Amino acid sequence: xxxxxxxxxxxxxxxxxxxxxxxxxxxxxxxxxxxxxxxxxxxxxxxxxxxxxxxxxxxxxxxxxxxxxxxxxxxxxxxxxxxxxxxxxxxxx
Amino acid sequence: xxxxxxxxxxxxxxxxxxxxxxxxxxxxxxxxxxxxxxxxxxxxxxxxxxxxxxxxxxxxxxxxxxxxxxxxxxxxxxxxxxxxxxxxxxxxxxxxxxxxxxxxxxxxxxxxxxxxxxxxxxxxxxxxxxxxxxxxxxxxxxxxxxxxxxxxxxxxxxxxxxxxxxxxxxxxxxxxxxxxxxxxxxxxxxxxxxxxxxxxxxxxxxxxxxxxxxxxxxxxxxxxxxxxxxxxxxxxxxxxxxxxxxxxxxxxxxxxxxxxxxxxxxxxxxxxxxxxxx
Numbered sequence: 580x581x582x583x584x585x586x587x588x589x590x591x592x593x594x595x596x597x598x599x600x601x602x603x604x605x606x607x608x609x610x611x612x613x614x615x616x617x618x619x620x621x622x623x624x625x626x627x628x629x630x631x632x633x634x635x636x637x638x639x640x641x642x643x644x645x646x647x648x649x650x651x652x653x654x655x656x657x658x659x660x661x662x663x664x665x666x667x668x669x670x671x672x
Numbered sequence: 673x674x675x676x677x678x679x680x681x682x683x684x685x686x687x688x689x690x691x692x693x694x695x696x697x698x699x700x701x702x703x704x705x706x707x708x709x710x711x712x713x714x715x716x717x718x719x720x721x722x723x724x725x726x727x728x729x730x731x732x733x734x735x736x737x738x739x740x741x742x743x744x745x746x747x748x749x750x751x752x753x754x755x756x757x758x759x760x761x762x763x764x765x766x767x768x769x770x771x772x773x774x775x776x777x778x779x780x781x782x783x784x785x786x787x788x789x790x791x792x793x794x795x796x797x798x799x800x801x802x803x804x805x806x807x808x809x810x811x812x813x814x815x816x817x818x819x820x821x822x823x824x825x826x827x828x829x830x831x832x833x834x835x836x837x838x839x840x841x842x843x844x845x846x847x848x849x850x851x852x853x854x855x856x857x858x859x860x861x862x863x864x865x866x867x868x869x870x871x872x873x874x875x876x877x878x879x880x881x882x883x884x885x886x887x888x889x890x891x892x893x894x895x896x897x898x899x900x901x902x903x904x905x906x907x908x909x910x911x912x913x914x915x916x917x918x919x920x921x922x923x924x925x926x927x928x929x930x931x932x933x934x935x936x937x938x939x940x941x942x943x944x945x946x947x948x949x950x
Binding site: 595596597598599602604611615 | 690887888889890892893896897904905906907910911914915917918921922
């Protein structure tokens, strides 16, 4: 199985979102589920939508927060796997 | 409301759009003459909705369907969804009037919001509404008004929290809940009250009464979770609904409240809620 950090993912066409302060609420229209992103998750989400590669996102966050890259990558795997499980992220076409 | 089905035969020529996997299925008729949408409640009752004409046609599928059940489906399920489709933000919640403003009580069915709203009414804080509330003025001072002024309570709640012997009627034959029509206060019916705060009723986490301030995003999600929608897959309307909930959540403080479901605790719960208000 390919590491999710190596995959090319994009926002599902079945979701809508709204910024709420420095957080984001995402609603999956077909599943009827919603998901809240905290400020860090919101930043990752914004960069994904801009087309920034996941690897580059992790490097950027590691630099900004002064945290080891492997820690950021592990947290990112959990986060991205959750978004994919929720149907919010899908493989890019 | 609606037209009896005698001259509008029920057509099954439709495609399923969405289901709550319980009782409700939303279908899209293949022919415009059968409506824009068809809401079907199990094998008991269905409503064809003609959006532009602002008309509904009822189809009673079960000959034994009681009048109270028919009213329940129309008032508690169909009407709020139609209002949503017309652009209103309609939430499944109760509201009580406190000093000319409103407190809104949100929560999944069975969490006790109707009982708490009834408790506030008995304590002198008039019921604005229960079940379906319309929220307006999202970006300025969000306001709330009722879709209709009645409560649905289980008999033990009626006995525990309401004063006197209110007029009651059955909701549906398969539920022991009773519908209580609240004597209308002329200044409440048709009025929109500024919302002071929203309270989301959570399951009791302990034996204590607990209140905590919610993050704006949390309150937004609670509103989304408790909002009515006719067609949840309609992208444009879902986007608008989410945006409106976000706007309200930015303007109105939200609190998560949890407490053991004990009628004797309700006065303390009311006091705790009132203590959060500005």
